[in-house]
Amino acid sequence: MPALVEEGRAKVNLSLRVVGRRTDGYHDLESVVAFADCADRLTLEPGGELKLTATGPLAAACGDTADNLVFKAAKLLAEAVPNLKLGAFALDKVLPVAAGIGGGSADAAAALRLLARLNNLSLDDPRLQKVALATGADVPVCLLSRACDMTGVGEQLLPLALPSMPCVMVNPRVPVATKDVFQALGLRNGELLVGATSVFGAAAWPEEGASIADWVDVLETVANDLEAPAMRIEPVIGDVLEALRDSAGVKLARMSGSGATCFAIFGEIADARTAAEKIRRDHPGWWVHSGTLS
16 A cells, blocks of 8 residues: 655644633633644555654654654554554654644644544544544644634634635744643633633634634734743743734734744735745744745
8 A cells, every 4th residue: 555645734823712720730722723834744654563753854853753642643543443554654844843833733633644544534533533632632623634713622623714814933943841831821720710701702703705804803802821921931932923023014923822933924925925034034043934824
């Protein structure tokens, strides 16, 4: 059987509200998630034992392959599905890690899609959905790999119709651990953020056919609640946001996920490209991508 290939597209949190912290320690969220046109590439050679090799410009940042979420997802699915066919994965790593854009989660989701194709499993198979959530909170939305309103701890997904949005994504090449950011947020078990219980009733996202301006107008009314605690951990995030907000033609700029990647939405793709070129010149050590979100 020929090799199977999937892309693990970067996810971007256009908004991220922390509703509160459950008594079990998990955080309830609401987030509008979009996906970018930059991605890791995962190949599966069917047959034999489960293996993973990583190549690409950021392969060294992946760490021990035994700890990779691709491995975790595949092992959990093998436990859930008797006689699951496996094989050798090869990961071409181009997305920064610990960056708030779900690189590891996107890779795990790509692995699950590959194994589903190899084993004739539907993506709606409850075993696949359960494994996705057990692998990580961002894996279910990355499994779908389309714009969604994500709620709960990541398991509740409402597809959204986003227009194609010109964007610039910037990471200062500083890893930020999600657990550290949530710890800096400082919620106790069972604690709700003030006023957060009204989030779900207030969220009225634009309908299909809405413009970029329509979306920006609504997104400006919400925020990323993890931006401030992440900046306390890594102040360079503030420098990234300043560089994006100073760009000509920018409509909205904020941090994605738990950082340190930040993004800016533009009205025109030419403005996004010009902004990316300037940021690359001014900050040659930063990871910069210009493209689209959808």
